[in-house]
């Protein structure tokens with residue numbers, strides 16, 4: 001069985017790896033919007049930092065996609081802890097301003113970047129641990145579910161879930177499938193159909209997250225788990241991840257155009273635009 005999972009889905013990236021010899025990366029990478037800290041040769045901490053809520057617009061998605069490629073090009077790196085430096089929010093999902101009164105061309109580019117992000121993350125052979133320091137909503141929740149393991153802070157006010165249906169949005173099938181693979185069909189149906197939002201203890205009971213820790217232990221516990229997992233034989237771990245995820249991944253990889261068109265059509269619908277306007281206003285009013 002081929003273990004070249006990432007390359008299978010990213011032939012261009014494969015070409016890049018083949019033509020550009022691997023170079024040692026600097027110890028850490030800092031931009032205004034995220035921070036990568038290499039804790040050892042084996043794993044790094046990747047901190048989102050786009051206040052106030054790490055919302056994902058096109059430019060940010062492109063930046064994050066480049067960073068995921070960078071991780072993938074490093075053969076020594078086994079795992080990434082994905083977290084946020086923004087107080088009380090991991091991610092509020094897509095920047096709603098990208099969806100409201102938007103140009104179709106821009107919306108298409110946003111959605112392609114969202115697809116890229118999910119494909120790179122869900123399809124990565126590296127270990128991804130989500131260290132959830134705060135709210136995990138909409139696409140933020142899909143991102144967390146695409147990691148291999150989720151650890152969340154013990155704070156009853158912290159929310160996780162997808163409320164798309166309240167705005168008249170049918171979540172894309174790859175989001176549904178990711179959730180089904182995490183918490184099962186019945187719980188996914190209830191969660192999406194009834195726009196369920198969970199606190200960490202409810203999410204743990206459901207299996208939406210794997211552990212709860214106090215906020216001061218979030219990173220140390222994540223590193224502890226990562227170190228244990230880095231000891232697992234790499235090839236077998238990668239092959240297992242590939243065999244578990246390839247079917248779900250392939251459903252989007254082979255269906256991207258339909259997914260793009262569905263997203264554009266539903267988002268441009270005047271009724272949804274109206275709902276988005278009201279939703280944005282309600283967020284601003286708080």
Ligand SMILES: CCCCCCCCCCC/C=C/C(=O)SCCNC(=O)CCNC(=O)[C@H](O)C(C)(C)COP(=O)(O)OP(=O)(O)OC[C@H]1O[C@@H](n2cnc3c(N)ncnc32)[C@H](O)[C@@H]1OP(=O)(O)O
Pocket residue numbers: 052053055088089091092093094095096097135137138139140142159162163164167169170171172175279280283284285286
């Ligand atoms: C539109 C909903 C569609 C959901 C579709 C899900 C479908 C499945 C996934 C695939 C497609 C994904 C689409 C999306 O991800 S759309 C984004 C949906 N996100 C949300 O609904 C979250 C909204 N935000 C919140 O609930 C809260 O902000 C949050 C709990 C995260 C934090 O609360 P807090 O009280 O700390 O902060 P504020 O609410 O005061 O927010 C601070 C400012 O940030 C602005 N804001 C918040 N979220 C977004 C966002 N997603 N995009 C753009 N801007 C956002 C908010 O308006 C405040 O702005 P001001 O400071 O100017 O007032």
